[in-house]
Amino acid sequence: MNVTFYKYQGTGNDFIMIDNRHLFFAADNANLIAQLCERRMGIGADGLILLQNREGYDFEMVYFNADGRPGSMCGNGGRCTVQFAKQLGIIKEKAFFLAADGDHYASVDTAGQISLKMNDVQQVETGADYYYLNTGSPHYVQFVEALEQLNVFAEGRDIRYNNRFKQEGTNVNFAQLQPEMHLFVRTYERGVEDETFSCGTGVTATALAASYKGATSPVSIRTLGGNLQVAFEATPTGFTNIYLIGPAQYVFTGFIEV
Numbered sequence: 001m002n003v004t005f006y007k008y009q010g011t012g013n014d015f016i017m018i019d020n021r022h023l024f025f026a027a028d029n030a031n032l033i034a035q036l037c038e039r040r041m042g043i044g045a046d047g048l049i050l051l052q053n054r055e056g057y058d059f060e061m062v063y064f065n066a067d068g069r070p071g072s073m074c075g076n077g078g079r080c081t082v083q084f085a086k087q088l089g090i091i092k093e094k095a096f097f098l099a100a101d102g103d104h105y106a107s108v109d110t111a112g113q114i115s116l117k118m119n120d121v122q123q124v125e126t127g128a129d130y131y132y133l134n135t136g137s138p139h140y141v142q143f144v145e146a147l148e149q150l151n152v153f154a155e156g157r158d159i160r161y162n163n164r165f166k167q168e169g170t171n172v173n174f175a176q177l178q179p180e181m182h183l184f185v186r187t188y189e190r191g192v193e194d195e196t197f198s199c200g201t202g203v204t205a206t207a208l209a210a211s212y213k214g215a216t217s218p219v220s221i222r223t224l225g226g227n228l229q230v231a232f233e234a235t236p237t238g239f240t241n242i243y244l245i246g247p248a249q250y251v252f253t254g255f256i257e258v
C-alpha cells in the first residue's frame with residue numbers, strides 16, 4: 001500500500017504525520033512505526049502522529065513515540081497536528097481536538113504561532129532538588145548550572161531508569177535560569193530514549209516549576225530547536241489556563257510503501 005506522509009517539526013521536535021481519517025493505517029504496528037521513525041533506516045522522527053476523525057471534535061491526534069509505542073500527550077506534536085489540520089483544510093484558525101490526555105483548544109495567529117491549551121495541573125511534587133509533575137506527560141524537572149555542558153543523555157537516562165521510574169518511564173528536563181527569568185531547557189525523552197531538540201510538555205512543566213523560583217507568566221524558554229512561551233495561572237495546588245505557544249512547521253511530503 002502506498003502511503004503519503006507529511007513531515008513536520010515544532011522547535012526541532014520532528015514528527016511523521018499521516019492523514020488517517022479513513023483509518024487505513026494500522027495503529028497497532030509498533031515495529032512499522034519504529035522503523036519509519038528510525039533516522040538511518042527510515043524517514044527519521046521523534047514520533048509519528050495519526051490525524052483521525054472523532055465525533056464532537058475537529059480531529060483526534062494519536063501520538064506514538066519513536067519506539068513505536070503509544071505515547072502520552074505531546075505538546076510540540078499537538079501544535080504540528082493543528083498546523084497539519086489547517087493544511088488539510090479541516091480547520092481555519094481555531095481547533096478543538098482530542099489527544100491522549102483529553103480535550104485541547106488551539107489557535108493559530110497571523111504570524112503562524114500556535115497557542116495550545118494544556119490540561120490543568122492538579123499537583124506538583126517538590127523534592128530537595130527536583131520537581132515532578134504531569135502536563136499530559138510525566139516530567140521530572142531539575143534546575144542546573146552550565147546546562148550547555150551537561151551530558152543530558154547520560155544524566156537523563158540515569159533518572160529515567162532509576163528504581164522509581166524504570167517501569168513507567170519519565171521524561172527528564174534540565175533547566176537553567178537565565179537573566180530576566182528566561183529559561184534554557186534540555187530534555188531527555190522517554191520513548192525516544194534520547195535527548196530531543198525540544199519537548200513541549202517538558203517546557204511547559206519546567207516553566208511551571210520555574211514559577212516557584214520567581215518566574216512569572218508568560219515564561220520565555222529557549223530549547224536547542226527554538227523558542228517557546230508558556231502562559232499560566234497558579235491555583236492553590238497547581239496551575240490552570242496553561243498555554244504552550246510556539247511555531248509548527250511543515251517540512252516535506254513523501255511516499256512510502258508499507
Ligand SMILES: N[C@H](CCC[C@H](N)C(=O)O)C(=O)O
Binds near residue numbers: 071076190192
Ligand atoms: N515531545 C513531546 C513529549 C512526548 C512525551 C513522550 N516522550 C512520552 O512520555 O510519552 C512534547 O513535545 O511534549
